[in-house]
Amino acid sequence: MSSAAPTFPITPLLPDIRASLAATPRLVLEAPPGAGKTTQVPLALLDAPWLDGRKIVVLEPRRIAARAAAQFMARQLGDEVGQTVGYRIRFESKVGAATRIEVVTEGILTRLIQDDPELAGIGAILFDEFHERHLAGDLGAALALDVQATLRPELRLVVMSATLEGERIARWLDAPRLTSPGRSFPVRVEHPPARTQESVEHHLARVARQALAENDGDVLAFLPGRREIARTQAMLEETVARDGGPLLPSPSGRGIGGEGTGEAGRRASPVPSPAPVGAPSPGRRGESTRIEIVPLHGELSLAEQQSALSPAEPGTRRIVLATNVAESSVTLPGIRAVIDAGLAREPRFDPNSGFTRLETVAISQASADQRAGRAGRVAEGTAYRLWPQSKRLDPARTAEIAQAELSGLALELAAWGITASSSDTLRWLDAPPSGALAQARGLLANLGALDGDSRIAALGRRMLELGATPRLGAAALRAPENLRPLVADLLALMEARSPLRGEQGRSDDFRVRVAALHAWRDRRSHGADAGALAAIEQASKGWRRRLDVRSAASGTPDSHAVGDLLLHAFPDRIARRDEANPLRYTLANGRGARLHENTALLGEPWLVALDLRFEARDSLILAAAPFDPRTLERDYPQCFVRERALRWNDARDAVEAFEEYRYAAIVLERRSVPVQPEDALPALLAAIRSKGLDALPWSEHAGRLRLRMQALRGWMPELGLPDVSDGHLLATLEDWLAPYLHAKRRLDALTAEELSQALSAMLDHPQRQALDAQAPDALPVPSGQMRRLEYAPDAPPVLAVKLQELFGLADTPRVGGGRVPVTLHLLSPAGRPIQVTQDLRGFWERTYPEVRKELKGRYPKHPWPDDPWTATPTHRAKPRGT
Template sequence: MPARGTGDRGVSRQAGHGWPAPGSGQDPPTEGKAPPGPRAGSRTQPATGAVEVLALHGELPVEQQSRVLQPAPDGRRRVVLATNVAESSLTLPGVRLVVDTGLAREPRHDPGSGFSRLDVVAIAQSSADQRAGRAGRVAEGFAYRLWPQSQRLEPQRRPEIAQVELAALALELAAWGSAALRFPDPPPAGALAAARDLLHRLDALGDDGRVTAAGRRMLALGTHPRLAAMLLAAQDGARGALACDLVALLEARDPLRARSDALSARWQALAAFRAGRAPTDAHRGALAAIDAAARQWRRRLGAPSAPPQHVPPHALGDLLAHAFPDRIARQHPGDPRRYQLANGRMARLFDDSALYGEPWLVATDLRFETKDALLLRAAPADEAVLRAGFAAHFREADETRWDPVRRALVAERIRRFDGIVLDVRPGGHVDPQQAAAALTAAVRDLGLQALPWSEGLGQWRERVRCLREWMPELGLPDLSDAALLAGLDDWLRPAFAGLARLDGLDAAALSAALRASVDWSLRERIDALAPERIAVPSGMQRRIAYAHDAAPVLAVKLQELFGLADTPRIADGRVPLTLHLLSPAGRPLQVTRDLRGFWERTWPEVRREMKGRYPKHPWPEDPWSAVPTHRARPRG
């Protein structure tokens, strides 16, 4: 399919799938016209017809990159396999043809691993234009795009800061002492908050948000804070060398051909490679690259030059716990394939997992799913080592929770490791503050309908919501369901003080709690602008029904409105009432917001129909001068 676009510095003709037949003398299909220039086929062809294939990417040595940027000394034709680096302003000599896959490897945050990885993604239109421009920088050329014309590309590439993990950036900002920087593209607030939460877990940031001494040492290592925390935790030589191996393994691609969720299988393959007996199910080239990376880390850290050949079963997990403290996992007591993570989430093993039966794991790679995450890669850990290294995370405390079955509070003594529940026993006295918090949480789960709403309080709330819409200048608070649920701790939690049951809160206490969220002066304005009742010509006070999504309604017998010409209004005259005009039996005869029009046009017909049905009630010909009443006519 043909694709449109132009390159920079010259124009490239662009075509779709297919190539012109060799030696046919026909140009590929094109769109538009190209400016005059050297003919694409005017180059001198080598007699041998040999083709030189070269690669061009950012990790090549400078000498090899320079070779690609120079013309072929023997005049041979070239095929250059290039990454995004070819989108830059550099000019490749003799390029007349570009084949664009429409794909690129770009960094993306992988929540399963906790790192940013290179993923193959579709390019943006701006990148497609840049790539096509490579064929038109020195002469007229062609660009083949290997995607259908119906596929629409994003106009511009998303900034990298919006799609990568930000722990390293957050640590840099903390070390500088300020996050008040003017970014061309500001980092997402949620991603930055998650990064700072991770740094707190790694002890890189203190409670005040400032960088700690350990955080500065992590920053000096020049790797991801997770990996830096693990390197710093490895204090003796053997553990330091093992930590270097783990960093190299975590930063590299999987060297194993077969699936395995045991990280130890990868380290054992690395150890076997070093001993000259690399396993057949592993890529030798990948293991060689991992071994070289680990060697570089050992040199940087001053670890022993000889890596360990054998390690205890839990050695990997004991080290990894310092890099992934949020992913320390304990086997579920009722399901051996499920694990509870320190961050509170649940995870499960593969059916054929090599880790089955391990009481404690450290997960390095997860696939997050709706219910339980899937443990893709992990290593077993020793509980005794965890208790020694993370003593502050093991806690025992009395807690109070809401029991939805008994609809009452339950006091328990719970032992935890962060979000992992280790043991639960019956507790004793219910702490009043915990009780109030637990009852508030129960309302958050059950919804506002679980509270004892009276009709009067419900109408007062609707009056506030209506006035907030009619007269925004009053600055009334938002009393919608979403706003009340979001602010339960502010307006409702104090009302639960001293209570042990949800039904211990009565309607009066609920009314006082909700009304207290509005200033006294505004409460007086509410009563004046949106009154609960209104006086009608008969001298009676009749109730107004409010609803935030409908007009206010006044239901009244029509005899009580004799002599009233105009529809009553509220909210400083801004809002007319919807009148439900009732028969003497209280049945609606007419719904209107135009009382004058009713008297003038509709009243004669209503009078004829109702006079014979309700003879004891007044049905005057002239409702303007009739005396309003809520009673029947006296006998005689």
């Protein structure tokens, strides 16, 4: 290291780090942003004896941070990048034969391990910013631990982060834990409220001007993505122009949108500023300053990123508008105020639609603390949080592995030898969800990347070599040679946000994006975001190199070329137009989808859906491309089947049979055929399960029989009566009801008598005898009549009987082997309730005299004896003349 190397907060801890790694092969290092862990730890380990001349690989989650870290370390050594210190990121590499420290992004590390499991020439892997919990970082750590455990026990592994679950990580790694206090100054936190119906961008732009007025130095503002950055920059630039303050152009020489301030800037209405941007800054003792508005996100060019990370010129103050790339991965000089919108854009996989979408989500408390800490690096600062102080954030961010689409992970696992049936597994901090992993393996099998046993196929290995996602890799590798230039464009366009703006931006025809890129490349009018197109072109160049394509595509492709290529990436998202509704489509998974009313794809019979918004009824197609169905028949013949199919017709309550020709769940041809008895039974049972037991023809007798059976089952479990609850009857339809549905094709063909027979057949002879004796349908009463018992779930049965019919009966009748007293509803001669009781003796003794007095005058023709114990029971009135 250079003798003039600066001192960092982590510097005093470096000897302990060296000593720990000399003694044990794993280490957990916690250090706040700005402590210097990213650049100082690798340099401090370069001459460690255990390294023995091998490389140190530093894993950085983001490309911006990887470049910046390599450049900073190289400067400290007095080298150029690519000598002792180099980096490798997607489509870009600066390493040489003498490189000892190699900073790589997450996908690069996985390839290093897969290509050389022994990691020959590598002595240590440092996982930086591990708290971000990217899927590729978790996989890289799990693979590295496997290598260390099986092939390279001397390999050193260091997990570093600013906000780390240190204790949990240390237990997972079985490693010591070191902590650096860092260097920070007090940060005052404020929550400036938004105005009524104020957008996030307007709110942030207004607070940015407040921050300039209230603080020295530069301002760092966090927004969720590129679009919000563009709109906010346009608002700030418009305000500066209106107020007449000095404004420097952004480092790119253009607005974020690529050409000036863009449409958002022209439409934005200015918001009054508490202190006009460009006015003398009170933080600079009245010195007049210029204002520079600087974007910082992953889609900028290398020169633009380097400019954003460089110190401002003297006499200039900056407002840096950044995504969460500036949260912890890079160092920005001169920041004294942070404005946090509290939002980030993260991938979320929707298993209902099978699509992964970038969603704007609330950040965690750990992220909010890190962002605020940026204001206290060099002096006291202020953090302005654009959410109410009462709002509570989740403590930490959720690991991406728990909410991402896992086809890429499943393919890497297959390449490592881990399959669905394998007993081997990796040592995960958070294991991938089994359901999502199974779904991913099914997709890979459909794409041809895995064989029937979920082992990796030749196509799967070529996908990994290409480095695209499995879907896009399948499309690229199946493409004819003459269409490889177009494939490179599609790979770049599919991975980027749409470059279309204005009216064009609402188009759901993906071919419009291709046309805009080709028009921009051919220097023709395109009406899209030139900056976005330039970034897409850079990515396309990278794909052309990997695909060994010498020239770029141009002009207008054949109308089906785009769809014919992309259907190999999305064979499960094929959509066929509904004959009755030209806006509605059936997807290969059987779900419905629709085009919006102003669609550019109206009339297309076949589409491959590239982006959907899931909705409960029919999902909305956001982007799609038409294709030639003959391509589908040629390349996916195994997905076309001709077979008998059964369908339940709700309107007729009947089973229908068809012979169908289908692609997956899309019916291409259908003709009605006779229903066979063996076909009908499963459909009838499925319909009953769907509709519930109320769909059956319950007679009063069948309903009462079921209640009696369930009651006696609870009273006398030793009898072993069957469970006739709703849940159990539905679960066992095949056992008790199926024999009575034989040869039936309609649900209403089952009679109430047959349903009663089905229930009775569940009992053997002794159980039937016990049912009649211990849970009878009716009971004899002293009048000589049989009176029905009414059964109800979880309650004693009820016997409703006229009081005169019970004269002479001392005790309440019992059922259930004498365990359950009947609830008596004692009735007047007119059948109206007099008393409800389970204590008949108590009624005669205490209540009957009062009842007799009250009712004797009302019902004089009926007997009301003084002594009910000895009176003759009767269900009739007194004989005439008595």
